[in-house]
Amino acid sequence: MRSRLNSLFDALLPVIATLAALGVGAVMLLVLGANPLEAYGALWVGAFGSTNAFAETLVKATPLLLVALGICISFRGDVINIGGEGQMIVGAILATSVGLTFTGLPGWLVIAMAMLAGFIGGGIWGGIPGVLKAYFNVNEILSTVMMNAIAVQFMNFMLRGPMIDPSQAELASKIPQTARLLEPFRLLRWAPTRLHLGALIAVVLAILVYILLWRTTLGYRIRAVGQNPNASRYAGIDVKRHVVLALLLSGAFAGLAGMIQVYGVNYRMITDGSASGFTGSAGFNGIVAALFGQLHPIWSIPASVLFGALLVGANSMQRMVQIPSALVTALNGLVVVFVVSSEIWRRRRQRRRLAAAKEEDVPPKPDPDTPGKTKVRA
């Protein structure tokens, strides 16, 4: 009975964390002179108020989920990937150039090739910090952040230079964007909303990532390296290779998110000079969604929908009660604050269980859902 209560409490923890974050957010709204109920009402209506609103929420949730899947892999392997933004950008650049080059091929083939290109592009951008970490001892948190900034400038160069829309190239004030993808290359949409096939692809991939992590040798090894690199080495696992693989796969899913944004939503790449102008900060918010989903691919699905809803709702909140939509960034931070803080209860209980098991002399049941504690090797 007690254990059932405890697992109920575990399942409710994210909900409690969200409510606590919204509570602190309400105080911030009061400070800004807005009525929190009115503001959150606008947020709710904006995210779930109509079919179209809900479709927009799912559209925003799709890249979050894809990035979050990559984060599940890398964080489980004890590598911290903050480079989702850059990986999305590079994946999108590669995928877009596939769509703009092979204009004679059938749609399904180009889409498949573009997905592969996005996967490869993001994989390269994640793999570089992986190699640097495994073989040069470079802290991956910092190198992935730096790779973001490099990718942004690369995008700005590509969209003004080699990949610029031919119709813009002749104009005096050029808009830095690519040409639009041909009609047959665009992902299927549920008209009249903007919800596209990418959402379904992301959910299918979530299941595949679950299988990868818990039903394959590769996934087992990545998790083993994350839990205890020394024990893994003694067990004969090539630790360095799996560090690289974890970051590479993580980047690849972010790259796919970039591809989906181009082929499902915008049908072209366009830059305002910043990373968030293209990604909508999905590379960062995906981390929040994954942490909220307890680094579990399946739980990341509802988590992504929640944060997609916050993003869409914040825009309508800005329109209706004039609260800057950047409030969502603060709310995201607060959610993570409360989620990471709530870990203490889980750990305390585990310790008590260990102590109880010691008394009864029964080996304790390992908790398969507790990811390896992140150790910092700066």
Next chain:
Amino acid sequence: MDFIIILQAGVATGTVLLFATIGEIFSERAGVLNLGVEGMMLIGAMSAFSTTIATGNPWLGLLVAMFAAGLISQVHAFITITLHADQVVSGLALTFLGTGISLVLGEGLSKAGTVSLLPNLSIPLLSQIPLLGPIFFARQSILVYIGYLMIPLAWYYINRTRPGLHLRAVGEYPSAADALGINVFRMRYFYVFVGGMLAGLAGATISLAVAPGWFSELTTAGQGWIAIGLVIFAQWDPVRAAVGSYAFGALRRLILDIQGPLTLLGFDNPFYYNPYWGFFLQMLPYAFTVIVLVIGSREAIRKRLGAPAALGNPYIRGERGL
């Protein structure tokens, strides 16, 4: 193009990184990794600028910036020190939180116009030294001189004073420090606060001196992350941090200034408002950070130097060694 002027501006730009890096050194020396530097810097830059606009007093702006950033650093301190939670995740949360709060409160500030800035001054005799004088001691912001003072003071404090010894003990071997009667928890809270205050000072240095104004996230443009990288390059030593900070400051300025002149050392300047080269130039600080990390990490292995032993680990009384 006058290299003296570029280096002079580079020193001012580097002062931002200097404050942030030394702040993070204090925090990490106490065993707490704080990845929220970028967020704390934004809080500092925003509150310094808005306070100065409201009161007309940049000194007050500076104080408010340091206090605000120090205050928000305590969120991280509470989560990691008292609740023993993961320092990496909490630091990321602090980045989100700081960025979000400063963007919300700073909305509209970018159109607020100019403010009275902190004074620039020249040091009478020192500015006459050939070459070094004009670079380091002529018409620099007063914050630059505060930076000069901070380097030896921070080094002396960490390496030669009793509280500095306690600081190192808490970061290297907290259970031994605890056994000696040093309050590990209070020390860690304090140095996280110091790190926050210095990150706030770094932010204020941008918005009140180096690049006055509020340009939302672009105000800091990733310098908080570069500072965390420089801590590794500096091997947790304030003097090495100063070298790295000023070098990076000069690089940042060079990238801006190299696109201006028509000729460079007698040749046509290939970077002269070239629409494409600029993007690659802007990658340089970040690419260099990666290179610096490679060098710093290799050197650390070779010399068997490294992070404070307890960095990243919560201290829980009565649990395991360390």
